[in-house]
Amino acid sequence: MKPFADLLDRLAYEPRRNAKLALLRDYFVRAPDPDRGYALAAMTDALSFPHLKPALIRQLILERVDPVLFGLSYDYVGDLSETVALLWRRDAAIAETPTLAFVVESFANASKSDAPALLARMLDALDETGRWALLKLVTGALRIGVSARLAKTALAQVGEVAPDEVEHVWHALQPPYADLFAWIEKRGPRPESRDPAPFRPPMLAHAIEDADFDKLDAKDFVAEWKWDGIRVQVSGGASASGRQTVRLYSRTGDEISGAFPDLVESVGALDGALDGELIVMREGRVQSFNILQQRLNRKTVTPKMLLDYPAHIRAYDLLAEGGEDLRALPFHTRRARLEAFIARLDSPRLDLSPLIAFETWEQLRAARSDPAPAGAGDDAAAVEGCMIKRVDSPYLPGRPKGYWWKWKRDPFAVDAVLMYAQRGHGKRSSYYSDYTFGVWRAGDKGEELTPVGKAYFGFTDEELIQIDRFVRRETINRFGPVREVAHEPDKGLVFEVAFEGLQRSARHKSGLAMRFPRIARIRWDKRPRDADRLETLERMLAASDLAGAGNG
Amino acid sequence: MRASDLLTPAPQGLYCPPADVWIDPVRPVARALITHGHSDHARAGHGAVLATEETLGIMAVRYGPDFTRRAEVARFGEPVIVNGVSFLFAPAGHVLGSAQIAVESEGTRIVVSGDYKRARDPTCAPFEPLACDVFITEATFGLPVFRHPPMEGEIAKLLSSVSLFPDRTHVVGAYALGKAQRMAALLRAAGYDRPIYIHGALDRLMAFYAAHGVDLGEIRLVSSQAKKDLRGEIVLCPPGAIQDLWSRRFADPVTAFASGWMRVRARARQRGVELPLIVSDHVDWDDLCATIREVAAAEVWVTHGQEDAICHWCAAQGIAARPLRLVGYGDEGEAEPDAAPEERTPGAEQPR
Numbered sequence: 080m081k082p083f084a085d086l087l088d089r090l091a092y093e094p095r096r097n098a099k100l101a102l103l104r105d106y107f108v109r110a111p112d113p114d115r116g117y118a119l120a121a122m123t124d125a126l127s128f129p130h131l132k133p134a135l136i137r138q139l140i141l142e143r144v145d146p147v148l149f150g151l152s153y154d155y156v157g158d159l160s161e162t163v164a165l166l167w168r169r170d171a172a173i174a175e176t177p178t179l180a181f182v183v184e185s186f187a188n189a190s191k192s193d194a195p196a197l198l199a200r201m202l203d204a205l206d207e208t209g210r211w212a213l214l215k216l217v218t219g220a221l222r223i224g225v226s227a228r229l230a231k232t233a234l235a236q237v238g239e240v241a242p243d244e245v246e247h248v249w250h251a252l253q254p255p256y257a258d259l260f261a262w263i264e265k266r267g268p269r270p271e272s273r274d275p276a277p278f279r280p281p282m283l284a285h286a287i288e289d290a291d292f293d294k295l296d297a298k299d300f301v302a303e304w305k306w307d308g309i310r311v312q313v314s315g316g317a318s319a320s321g322r323q324t325v326r327l328y329s330r331t332g333d334e335i336s337g338a339f340p341d342l343v344e345s346v347g348a349l350d351g352a353l354d355g356e357l358i359v360m361r362e363g364r365v366q367s368f369n370i371l372q373q374r375l376n377r378k379t380v381t382p383k384m385l386l387d388y389p390a391h392i393r394a395y396d397l398l399a400e401g402g403e404d405l406r407a408l409p410f411h412t413r414r415a416r417l418e419a420f421i422a423r424l425d426s427p428r429l430d431l432s433p434l435i436a437f438e439t440w441e442q443l444r445a446a447r448s449d450p451a452p453a454g455a456g457d458d459a460a461a462v463e464g465c466m467i468k469r470v471d472s473p474y475l476p477g478r479p480k481g482y483w484w485k486w487k488r489d490p491f492a493v494d495a496v497l498m499y500a501q502r503g504h505g506k507r508s509s510y511y512s513d514y515t516f517g518v519w520r521a522g523d524k525g526e527e528l529t530p531v532g533k534a535y536f537g538f539t540d541e542e543l544i545q546i547d548r549f550v551r552r553e554t555i556n557r558f559g560p561v562r563e564v565a566h567e568p569d570k571g572l573v574f575e576v577a578f579e580g581l582q583r584s585a586r587h588k589s590g591l592a593m594r595f596p597r598i599a600r601i602r603w604d605k606r607p608r609d610a611d612r613l614e615t616l617e618r619m620l621a622a623s624d625l626a627g628a629g630n631g
Numbered sequence: 632m633r634a635s636d637l638l639t640p641a642p643q644g645l646y647c648p649p650a651d652v653w654i655d656p657v658r659p660v661a662r663a664l665i666t667h668g669h670s671d672h673a674r675a676g677h678g679a680v681l682a683t684e685e686t687l688g689i690m691a692v693r694y695g696p697d698f699t700r701r702a703e704v705a706r707f708g709e710p711v712i713v714n715g716v717s718f719l720f721a722p723a724g725h726v727l728g729s730a731q732i733a734v735e736s737e738g739t740r741i742v743v744s745g746d747y748k749r750a751r752d753p754t755c756a757p758f759e760p761l762a763c764d765v766f767i768t769e770a771t772f773g774l775p776v777f778r779h780p781p782m783e784g785e786i787a788k789l790l791s792s793v794s795l796f797p798d799r800t801h802v803v804g805a806y807a808l809g810k811a812q813r814m815a816a817l818l819r820a821a822g823y824d825r826p827i828y829i830h831g832a833l834d835r836l837m838a839f840y841a842a843h844g845v846d847l848g849e850i851r852l853v854s855s856q857a858k859k860d861l862r863g864e865i866v867l868c869p870p871g872a873i874q875d876l877w878s879r880r881f882a883d884p885v886t887a888f889a890s891g892w893m894r895v896r897a898r899a900r901q902r903g904v905e906l907p908l909i910v911s912d913h914v915d916w917d918d919l920c921a922t923i924r925e926v927a928a929a930e931v932w933v934t935h936g937q938e939d940a941i942c943h944w945c946a947a948q949g950i951a952a953r954p955l956r957l958v959g960y961g962d963e964g965e966a967e968p969d970a971a972p973e974e975r976t977p978g979a980e981q982p983r
């Protein structure tokens with residue numbers, strides 16, 4: 080347990096991605112099997128400890144510590160797992176500390192009634208850091224700023240293979256992943272049962288700005304509507320044994336098939352990978368994002384919801400077909416294959432995102448500001464702008480320069496990251512309802528978020544409750560009524576913030592102030608690393624200065 | 632004599648009426664007895680100062696030779712009698728020269744322990760428990776969550792980070808008096824033999840310790856080196872410097888901080904620390920309780936820190952305890968980094 084605990088301890092304090100990777104690599108190289116496999120499972124959310132709840136942990140400590148001293152300590156530390164880890168006394172008579180594998184396997188085999196005593200014995204045998212890591216592990220709240228993708232990337236670096244290679248074999252594997260480590264260390268073959276439905280990291284677009292158009296020739300580009308839904312990937316294929324699998328992924332690679340059984344069933348025996356937008360369709364019309372969000376917000380899927388909120392995918396790219404990787408092909412070739420693919424599949428839940436006809440940027444600008452007559456028809460309300468893609472662009476993971484742009488309808492909207500939350504007033508006084516958000520910029524220690532504004536409306540009461548819960552769960556600091564919320568590249572909450580203009584401000588660290596910002600949308604589907612940058616705001620400001628108006 | 636007639640808490644500090652002297656006064660007085668050189672205990676401008684030779688030396692380094700009109704040396708084990716009151720200095724194990732002061736008159740003995748610790752420290756004489764009627768203690772880390780780990784483990788954590796990130800400068804925040812020298816001595820004890828680099832503000836106290844026979848190995852000023860030469864090196868600096876412009880000179884630094892506060896994660900994150908090192912010059916909870924038992928005092932007075940928990944614990948042991956709520960302490964050394972009480976919503980922190 081000690082090497083794992085030390086790793087979590089270092090990761091919890093380490094803000095830099097590269098240093099996190101170095102720590103993870105170091106651990107994967109040094110730690111033995113099967114411990115490191117379980118560590119990987121913990122970081123990819125593949126473990127659960129259903130018998131161990133916070134209430135039980137609180138009960139265990141109150142059997143051992145004076146309640147007044149516990150209360151004062153908890154008040155001071157502010158986190159239950161950490162308080163208990165610090166208050167618990169190690170039993171010096173126990174010479175041996177449990178390994179991570181022992182912990183995971185013991186709880187997997189323990190009954191609900193045995194779990195408390197087992198946990199207490201393990202806590203007796205560990206030091207502070209060990210106890211903290213154990214409690215974080217079993218309560219499922221590691222919160223060390225490591226995404227599944229980052230953990231897999233570190234492992235891939237150990238084996239000097241591309242991170243995608245790990246993704247490809249991933250879904251066929253089970254903790255503690257002995258065969259995966261054997262392959263990574265070149266001691267064994269690549270794990271046999273290739274995942275027939277892997278996630279492929281998506282290609283992302285840059286926000287386009289007016290100055291960009293002078294450098295771009297409209298003839299080299301195609302355009303599509305930017306739909307107001309969520310970006311998803313449908314991946315499917317047959318395993319070696321012939322079993323058909325289809326999975327639905329969010330743009331961050333989290334599997335969301337469980338939330339959309341209607342879609343998964345409808346696309347059936349799809350063999351390939353589609354990139355598209357998930358939307359709700361009613362009577363052939365794309366519904367607003369608000370309607371989609373009502374479905375996204377539900378934890379369980381009821382038959383009524385399937386009827387009321389039928390999910391649909393509007394496809395815009397084809398990444399693989401019948402085992403063939405198409406990503407290196409130019410866009411127009413993939414598009415032709417996509418059109419044929421969709422036609423063949425002939426699913427009522429799947430259609431093609433149409434191309435917009437245009438010859439000049441002026442024509443596209445007109446289409447963007449009034450999509451209905453330009454082809455969007457009745458779906459115009461669900462259009463949030465245009466996507467502009469080079470006809471010869473390959474499909475590259477990440478946000479490569481020079482291929483794809485997004486051109487939003489409202490020029491004054493950015494994706495920003497929640498940094499601080501403050502209690503509201505009046506009927507909102509028990510909620511954290513005032514939000515300070517920031518965008519990325521290059522700091523002295525690498526990328527950092529800088530606050531650019533504050534908003535306290537734009538969300539529904541139901542959303543307020545969700546954000547409040549998020550704030551309480553992800554608090555990392557408190558300053559009087561203000562809470563600092565986790566805001567790291569892979570951990571935090573993204574808001575789409577709409578605003579009426581920008582002005583220079585010496586009062587703000589970023590040098591900018593937003594006029595009338597509001598939360599246009601909560602982007603639960605995005606990660607902070609995908610949020611906008613300060614340079615984007617700077618350019619918006621420069622552009623609005625030129626136009627002589629602060630309103631768009 | 633009643634204990635409260637022998638020593639009385641007052642706005643200036645602890646006052647002894649029969650001898651007309653003050654202990655660690657926070658404002659200028661005619662005659663002061665000083666436990667140790669931290670600036671919240673040792674201030675300039677008193678008429679006369681009685682302290683150990685090392686403490687007097689540290690005050691001269693910090694405030695100049697004219698910090699008092701009359702400096703008197705107190706020796707461990709040799710009581711100084713003033714108007715029939717005996718003042719006995721004994722080692723406190725806190726920093727070089729640190730002392731407890733036993734105040735005794737007519738069969739009543741009060742021990743003012745100043746700041747103290749029980750953990751081993753190669754840079755100063757160890758704490759000597761003195762039996763007494765009243766024990767006056769600090770409670771900087773007076774909560775049962777504060778149990779300082781063995782310092783060898785903390786030093787090993789620093790050294791393993793240096794080997795894992797050999798291109799990054801490890802900038803370690805450490806209080807200028809005591810902690811910086813103890814860190815250097817602990818690194819030497821762990822076999823670290825590269826030069827240790829220091830911020831200019833630490834220079835004079837480092838030299839003072841070395842002149843008093845504390846082996847700190849080769850110490851170099853950061854300003855004497857080119858930036859690239861500091862890759863993979865350990866740099867000690869005052870805690871405030873780890874966040875300011877000064878630390879930007881280093882290539883991709885690892886920010887460490889050596890303090891008992893690093894036990895609590897939120898504290899470390901608040902300071903932007905990436906490598907918290909739990910090394911403290913104050914007693915932790917276990918040693919605080921053990922010391923109170925050991926000196927067998929009937930009464931405990933708590934000067935500063937987390938007094939609620941220790942007073943509650945004393946009450947449960949049948950020991951009378953009261954907070955003195957002296958103000959002005961805890962400004963140097965391991966002062967509470969932000970004293971404002973934190974807001975907490977009950978039940979808000981439930982892990983899912």
Ligand SMILES: [Zn+2]
Pocket residue numbers: 667669725746963964
């Ligand atoms: Zn002190």
Ligand SMILES: [Zn+2]
Pocket residue numbers: 669671672746960961962963964
């Ligand atoms: Zn002090």
